[in-house]
Amino acid sequence: xxxxxxxxxxxxxxxxxxxxxSDGSGVDTDGVKMSINPFDEIALEEAxxxxxxxxxxxxxxxSIGSGEAQQQLRTGLAMGADRAILVxxxxxxxPLGCARIFKAMIDKEGDVGLVLLGKQxxxxxxxxxxxxxxxxxxxxxxxxxxxxxLDGDKARVTREVDIGLETIEVDxxxxxxxxxxxNEPRYVKLPDIMKAKKxxxxxxxxxxxxxxxxxxxxATAYEPPTERGRGVMVDDVAGLITALQDKGLV
Amino acid sequence: MSKILIIAEHNGxxxxxxxxxxxxxxxxxxxxxxxxxxxxxxAAAIASAAAEVDGVNKVLTIERSENEHPLxxxxxxxxxxxxxxxxxxxxxxxxxxxxxxxxxxALLGVNQISDIMSVTGSHTFKRPVYAGNAIVTVSxxxxxxxxxxxxxxxxxAAGGGxxxxxxxxxxxxxxxxxxxxxxxQSGKTDRPDLQTAAKVVSGGRGVGSxxxxxxxxxxxxxxxxxxxxxxxxxDAGYVPNEMQVGQTGKxxxxxxxxxxxxxxxxxxxxxxxxxxxxVAINKDEEAPIFEVADIGLVGDLFQIIPELTxxx
Ligand SMILES: Cc1cc2nc3c(=O)[nH]c(=O)nc-3n(C[C@H](O)[C@H](O)[C@H](O)COP(=O)(O)OP(=O)(O)OC[C@H]3O[C@@H](n4cnc5c(N)ncnc54)[C@H](O)[C@@H]3O)c2cc1C
Ligand SMILES: Nc1ncnc2c1ncn2[C@@H]1O[C@H](COP(=O)(O)O)[C@@H](O)[C@H]1O
Numbered sequence: 001x002x003x004x005x006x007x008x009x010x011x012x013x014x015x016x017x018x019x020x021x022s023d024g025s026g027v028d029t030d031g032v033k034m035s036i037n038p039f040d041e042i043a044l045e046e047a048x049x050x051x052x053x054x055x056x057x058x059x060x061x062x063s064i065g066s067g068e069a070q071q072q073l074r075t076g077l078a079m080g081a082d083r084a085i086l087v088x089x090x091x092x093x094x095p096l097g098c099a100r101i102f103k104a105m106i107d108k109e110g111d112v113g114l115v116l117l118g119k120q121x122x123x124x125x126x127x128x129x130x131x132x133x134x135x136x137x138x139x140x141x142x143x144x145x146x147x148x149x150l151d152g153d154k155a156r157v158t159r160e161v162d163i164g165l166e167t168i169e170v171d172x173x174x175x176x177x178x179x180x181x182x183n184e185p186r187y188v189k190l191p192d193i194m195k196a197k198k199x200x201x202x203x204x205x206x207x208x209x210x211x212x213x214x215x216x217x218x219a220t221a222y223e224p225p226t227e228r229g230r231g232v233m234v235d236d237v238a239g240l241i242t243a244l245q246d247k248g249l250v
Numbered sequence: 251m252s253k254i255l256i257i258a259e260h261n262g263x264x265x266x267x268x269x270x271x272x273x274x275x276x277x278x279x280x281x282x283x284x285x286x287x288x289x290x291x292x293a294a295a296i297a298s299a300a301a302e303v304d305g306v307n308k309v310l311t312i313e314r315s316e317n318e319h320p321l322x323x324x325x326x327x328x329x330x331x332x333x334x335x336x337x338x339x340x341x342x343x344x345x346x347x348x349x350x351x352x353x354x355x356a357l358l359g360v361n362q363i364s365d366i367m368s369v370t371g372s373h374t375f376k377r378p379v380y381a382g383n384a385i386v387t388v389s390x391x392x393x394x395x396x397x398x399x400x401x402x403x404x405x406x407a408a409g410g411g412x413x414x415x416x417x418x419x420x421x422x423x424x425x426x427x428x429x430x431x432x433x434x435q436s437g438k439t440d441r442p443d444l445q446t447a448a449k450v451v452s453g454g455r456g457v458g459s460x461x462x463x464x465x466x467x468x469x470x471x472x473x474x475x476x477x478x479x480x481x482x483x484x485d486a487g488y489v490p491n492e493m494q495v496g497q498t499g500k501x502x503x504x505x506x507x508x509x510x511x512x513x514x515x516x517x518x519x520x521x522x523x524x525x526x527x528x529v530a531i532n533k534d535e536e537a538p539i540f541e542v543a544d545i546g547l548v549g550d551l552f553q554i555i556p557e558l559t560x561x562x
Contacts, residue, residue, distance in 0.1 A: 009252070017516060018380045027384050095352065096361045124379050126364050127348050130484035131322060132356035140323055140429040143349045147490065156432065160491045161345040161446070162500065163261070164436035168321065171428040180498060181485060197524075215509070219363045223385050225378070225523065231544035237557045240529070243545045247527055249506045250562060 001113030001152075003058045004047040005106065007098075008076050009037040010069040011123045020224045027222060036072045041079075042178040045185040046148060047116050048080045055150050056113065058082045064099035066090050070201060077196035078188040081231055084199070089206035097213030099132035106137065106210045112171025112173055114155070119144050119177040140170035143177045160198065251281040252372045254308075254338040257329060257354075258300050259346045260290060262318065265299035267446045268342035270407035275400040276340055277305040277408060278369040285310055287332060289325050291318040291327035301414040310419040319431035320346055325355040331423040333358055333395060337372075340383035342499075344445075363388055363398035377401070381497045382520040386480070403446065403503040403524050437478075438489050441467075444493065447476030448505040451523075452474045452495055454518075455482035455510020456532065458552060463488050465552070466510060469559045478502070496521035511551050514539025531555070 012018055013033040021028050036044075047059045061076035063069040073084035087101050106112045118159040120127035134141030142148075144158035146165065149156040150172075159166045160179045234240045244250040259266035269286065272306065276284045285308045286300040293311035300309045310332070316324050321421060329350075333339060339354060341347030343365045355362035368376045372388045375398070390396045406409045451464040463483075468479045478495040479488065495502060497517040503524035510531045512518060519542055522528060530543035533550050540546045547554060 013379070014517070015534070016384050020384045027380060094361045096356060096359075099356060112378065123380065124364075125497070128352035128355070128362050128364065131349060131352035132289075132362075134323065135326065135353040135356035137428070140426075141349070141353065142429075143322075144345060159345075161434075162492060164434060164492050166434045167432040169430045169432050174428075180481065181491065191315065214359055214361050215394040217363055219386045220374075220389055221387045223387075225382055225385055228523070228528070228542040228544075230541055231528075231546065232547070233540070233546045236547070236549075237554060237561055240545060240547050240558065241561055244506075244527075244529070249527060250444045 001056045002111035003060055003109060004050060004056045004116060005102070005104065005109070005112050006044045006047045006061045006076070006081065007117040007129070007151065008038065008040045008044065008061045008072050009118070010034050010065050010072045011037045011088045011121055012226060014038055014122055020222045022161045024221045024223060032200060034068070034071070036075060037118050039120060039180070041177050041185040042180065042182050043116035043118055044076055044079055044081060045183045046178060047114070049183065050114070050150065060085060060109070062087065062102070062105060064089060064093055064098055064206070069148040070082055073201055074196050075188060076130050077199040077201070078192040079186060080192070082227045087206050087209070088203050088204045092206050094130055094213060095126050095128035097172045098129045099136055099207065100213070101209060102129070102133050102235065104211065105137050112149040117175065117177050119179050126147060129210060130175045134175040137175070141177070142174060144167055144179045145176050146179050146181045148176055148182070174250045252279050252338055253336045254279065254282050254340060255285050255332060256284060256286045257339070257347070257350065258286050258296060258342040258472045259342055259344060260288070260296045262290065262292070263295055265296050266342070266344070267407055268347070269300060270303045271332040271402040271405040272340050272342045272400045273303050274408040275366055276338070277400065277500045279338070279372050283307050287312065287329065289309045289317045291315050301416055302410045302412050304409045304412045306412055306414040308515050309414055309416045311416060312421040314347065314418050314421055314504060316398065316425055319339060319348070321429050321431060322350045322353045323429040324425045325350055326357055327423040327425050328421065329354050330357045332419060336394040336395065338398070338401055340398050345399045347399045351399050353386040353396055358395050358397065360394045360397055363390060363396065365401040366398050367401045367404040381516050383402055383516070394435050401501060403501045437492065441470060442476040443477040444478050444495070445500055445502055445511055447504055449473050450478050450502060450504040450507035451475045451508045451510065452478035452490070452512060453483055453510050454480035454512030457483060457488060460488045465555045465559070469555055472559050472562045475506070476504070480518050509539055509543070510555060511541055512536050
């Protein structure tokens with residue numbers, strides 16, 4: 001296969017506990033640590049391993065977002081991607097728009113054998129983009145992957161589903177979305193960060209692609225979740241059983 | 251008026267309880283007419299179970315041998331062929347629905363709403379974002395089909411006793427052959443299903459090994475509980491993936507949840523926010539799980555759990 005395209009979304013780091021703004025207009029992301037969506041790091045790691053095994057010639061990382069997403073793309077280049085594309089937009093793009101942008105870039109690139117995305121972005125928790133891309137591209141989707149085995153023009157993918165592990169076979173090109181147990185992403189080494197500065201990072205204004213983002217799902221108000229308060233502490237097993245009995249649970 | 255099509259989840263012979271929860275969500279939309287679509291190789295038994303669910307007005311079946319396994323690429327075109335008659339198409343927010351519904355939405359050219367947790371109006375819903383740290387109200391366009399998944403932990407299953415009519419639907423949609431089922435590896439268990447159990451006992455990294463998980467199972471069996479785990483316990487290989495509870499595992503709402511040797515990372519807590527009573531057992535009194543636990547006990551799980559199991 002020629003190229004693997006990997007999606008890298010810039011999201012609030014998974015360790016940050018975000019808070020809803022007091023006016024309900026959104027969540028507070030000022031000065032908050034931003035990172036590559038953890039599932040996307042796993043997607044990139046998988047792409048790099050496939051290339052290192054000799055099954056692909058080029059790994060391209062792509063992000064849709066503001067200029068700040070360059071940071072995450074540079075990290076992706078430092079991990080080992082060959083080049084990066086930033087589809088530049090300051091507006092929030094919903095999954096259908098993202099999927100159509102990925103499709104436009106696939107058409108532009110040609111020879112994309114595999115698109116690796118995360119199973120979900122941990123900000124909006126949508127879990128849609130990969131499935132939507134597969135639908136509009138008319139190619140197979142293998143979501144929630146915990147193992148990907150390439151075999152010529154096919155791939156065998158094991159998927160983490162509610163009832164266990166499902167294995168499917170897909171023809172390539174295909175879209176695969178990653179689950180947490182697919183691999184453990186490598187650490188970036190300092191010399192690689194230096195090298196990454198010289199790798200190509202193309203910027204494409206989103207307007208150039210002429211994307212119709214579809215009817216919007218409008219976010220009208222944000223609120224904090226109902227908090228669970230701290231309950232009672234018991235001293236021993238007897239105390240625990242009494243507390244459970246009081247609630248009629250045992 | 252809202253006409254809602256719900257895609258039934260099943261395992262080839264039985265209706266999954268997620269379907270009745272999705273019906274419960276749809277029924278909250280004023281004046282909704284609710285149809286359930288059963289796409290299967292053999293639909294009869296599943297369709298009659300769906301017809302019994304309260305609030306269902308009609309069950310539509312599409313029987314095709316290709317529907318033996320739930321592949322999104324195979325099911326989606328058949329659903330799209332039925333879509334014209336409906337204002338809404340809903341599926342459960344299980345791995346089945348999450349895989350399928352965005353594919354359906356994209357074929358219809360619309361965005362999708364993930365994880366509806368409450369209904370505000372026919373086109374306005376609430377859903378969690380940022381691992382449940384914020385709840386957002388979203389509005390879908392009124393001139394396009396609303397495609398959505400329903401967060402099953404937020405709705406109690408609609409009751410039974412109904413007898414909706416069952417009809418065969420047109421099944422001529424072209425379906426691709428580029429995606430093929432190979433195998434399913436499913437841990438058979440006699441324990442209650444994690445997603446519907448009234449009681450769940452979960453173990454984390456603190457349990458230490460798959461052998462040690464024996465004490466978790468023993469407690470669960472004493473309580474008649476389902477068994478879950480943290481991601482760390484799954485990653486370490488103590489238990490299989492289908493037991494993971496949390497943001498990226500199963501979101502559950504049992505009456506009783508007992509977290510044992512689990513620190514309480516936000517990704518884990520997302521999965522248990524709707525539990526009735528949370529019990530935490532952890533040797534570290536500073537563990538964040540105690541901030542959300544209704545009943546906490548500090549101590550060594552290897553002493554506490556066998557003692558608790560014996561005492562019950
Ligand atoms: C994108 C993303 C998604 C994630 N999704 C999930 C998810 O869906 N579900 C999930 O669970 N996690 C998820 N995680 C991981 C999460 O951040 C935590 O790493 C994980 O939940 C920790 O598991 P744990 O509590 O078992 O382990 P630890 O955090 O290591 O906690 C172990 C606990 O056991 C206690 N302990 C140890 N020995 C004993 C003993 N003898 N007696 C009593 N207590 C003892 C310790 O005090 C400690 O509190 C996700 C992470 C990321 C980045
Ligand atoms: N703005 C974006 N830039 C790059 N990749 C994205 C973007 N949005 C979504 N993706 C990819 O699609 C996956 C699923 O996102 P979502 O459907 O939003 O949960 C992510 O893990 C990314 O791989």
